[in-house]
Amino acid sequence: MSEATTDWEPRIVAFLCTWCSYAGADLAGISRLQYPTNVRVIRVPCSGRLDPFYIIKALQRGADGVLVSGCHPGDCHYISGNYVARRRFSILKRLLEYVGIEPGRVQFTWISAAEAERFAKMMRKVTADVKALGPAKRLVKDYGAISRLVD
Amino acid sequence: MEDQIRDTAVKLLKDGSVGMIIGYEAGTLPLRASPCVITNAEQTDRLVWNMSCGSNLATYLPSVAKANPDQKIGILAKGCDSRSILGLIKERQIERDGIYVIGMPCSGILDRRKIESDLNGAEILEAHIDGDKLTLSTSEHPASSIQYPVSSIIHSSCSTCQHRTPVLYDVLIEDSSGNPNALSAPDASPYEQVEAMESQSADERWEYFMSEMSKCIRCYACRGACPFCYCTQCFVDQNQPQWFGKTTELSDIAIFHLVRAFHVAGRCVSCGACARACPMGVDLMYLTRKIEKDLDELYGYVAGLDVEELAPFATFRKDDPQEFITEPD
Numbered sequence: 001m002s003e004a005t006t007d008w009e010p011r012i013v014a015f016l017c018t019w020c021s022y023a024g025a026d027l028a029g030i031s032r033l034q035y036p037t038n039v040r041v042i043r044v045p046c047s048g049r050l051d052p053f054y055i056i057k058a059l060q061r062g063a064d065g066v067l068v069s070g071c072h073p074g075d076c077h078y079i080s081g082n083y084v085a086r087r088r089f090s091i092l093k094r095l096l097e098y099v100g101i102e103p104g105r106v107q108f109t110w111i112s113a114a115e116a117e118r119f120a121k122m123m124r125k126v127t128a129d130v131k132a133l134g135p136a137k138r139l140v141k142d143y144g145a146i147s148r149l150v151d
Numbered sequence: 152m153e154d155q156i157r158d159t160a161v162k163l164l165k166d167g168s169v170g171m172i173i174g175y176e177a178g179t180l181p182l183r184a185s186p187c188v189i190t191n192a193e194q195t196d197r198l199v200w201n202m203s204c205g206s207n208l209a210t211y212l213p214s215v216a217k218a219n220p221d222q223k224i225g226i227l228a229k230g231c232d233s234r235s236i237l238g239l240i241k242e243r244q245i246e247r248d249g250i251y252v253i254g255m256p257c258s259g260i261l262d263r264r265k266i267e268s269d270l271n272g273a274e275i276l277e278a279h280i281d282g283d284k285l286t287l288s289t290s291e292h293p294a295s296s297i298q299y300p301v302s303s304i305i306h307s308s309c310s311t312c313q314h315r316t317p318v319l320y321d322v323l324i325e326d327s328s329g330n331p332n333a334l335s336a337p338d339a340s341p342y343e344q345v346e347a348m349e350s351q352s353a354d355e356r357w358e359y360f361m362s363e364m365s366k367c368i369r370c371y372a373c374r375g376a377c378p379f380c381y382c383t384q385c386f387v388d389q390n391q392p393q394w395f396g397k398t399t400e401l402s403d404i405a406i407f408h409l410v411r412a413f414h415v416a417g418r419c420v421s422c423g424a425c426a427r428a429c430p431m432g433v434d435l436m437y438l439t440r441k442i443e444k445d446l447d448e449l450y451g452y453v454a455g456l457d458v459e460e461l462a463p464f465a466t467f468r469k470d471d472p473q474e475f476i477t478e479p480d
Contacts, residue, residue: 084465089475095438121480139402139405
């Protein structure tokens with residue numbers, strides 16, 4: 001694969017909650033902070049809104065990394081959405097790593113609306129982690145398999 | 152025990168305490184038992200109880216109860232079945248008052264696969280269990296018989312079972328095995344396999360996961376056998392939007408099993424009905440056991456024991472562990 005070539009750039013899906021982390025990303029932009037362009041942001045109402053299979057689906061469609069970020073515990077706009085999400089993601093992350101998904105492929109964090117610097121640092125860290133892992137192969141669906149079968 | 156069950160069933164049906172009883176009847180093949188519903192005292196002779204009663208009868212409870220809203224439903228329940236029933240009451244799929252649980256102490260269910268792998272494809276013609284011995288005759292050697300100690304062919308979910316006596320019942324059938332230790336919890340940890348797996352490298356774990364997943368033919372027998380797979384529409388059957396493919400491409404299979412395991416998180420009682428229903432022998436419980444272990448470790452939650460306790464994903468503590476959160480530096 002393209003691991004050997006140096007021009008490979010990972011694609012990372014970041015699910016950001018609209019109240020804290022997305023606003024943090026916004027502030028990072030307004031503040032002209034530099035961070036890698038590998039991150040594709042998807043805005044969600046709350047980290048608690050995230051069905052675990054959005055994460056799994058992203059991996060299946062070939063995302064090299066997935067980051068989920070919500071408000072810090074105690075700061076949730078919906079009072080307890082991130083507390084509920086924390087339990088869910090804790091179990092999900094352990095399950096994914098248990099079946100052999102590399103630790104670092106799927107990451108979770110908290111970023112507040114004021115933490116533009118933390119947002120930029122986080123994006124740099126996740127990008128570096130995923131780059132070190134190389135392109136995702138596990139759970140990625142081979143969409144060509146059926147058509148090759150027909151040929 | 153069978154006589155006790157039949158006597159209880161006759162009494163319950165005759166005095167009108169229940170309208171019907173969900174139990175087991177002899178299957179059409181040796182070492183097979185099928186679920187059955189009996190509705191009058193004359194049919195109670197059909198009821199059987201033995202080590203091949205491997206399906207979880209709680210699976211049928213919500214639909215039978217829904218179809219017969221004005222009748223009380225009797226049900227035979229092993230330890231694991233009773234924990235599933237408790238879970239279904241907790242999730243408000245059935246009402247406690249609408250059912251009558253006949254508790255069955257259980258010392259374990261057979262793992263047919265263990266026997267079959269030993270027989271090299273020969274068909275079992277006759278089988279009977281006497282005490283702690285299973286005696287078989289097979290198509291290969293019809294005249295002679297093969298014997299197994301029962302303990303060697305018990306299902307893995309049973310050999311580490313901590314709840315052999317039902318946790319919820321209206322009447323409890325007495326254990327007649329004569330073995331005072333038959334119902335005591337074994338020393339072996341239910342998480343041994345999970346711990347062994349955790350100690351392996353990510354590559355080894357992925358290899359095992361893929362080797363198990365590649366056996367799956369997507370028949371959904373596991374889903375059908377599970378008391379907690381009662382969604383009116385399963386996520387794999389949704390097509391607007393279609394989240395996951397219905398193919399037997401490895402990624403689709405793996406995701407079906409991952410998400411299914413996740414959907415029964417905090418609800419699965421490790422009865423093993425899915426694994427016994429699987430025609431391909433996929434090791435399904437290694438996923439559900441992992442979640443079970445983590446929930447126990449992180450939140451001290453064990454499914455199917457307390458009807459009042461909130462499900463682990465329905466609640467939280469402010470100081471829940473969060474060692475998995477990434478810090479930027």
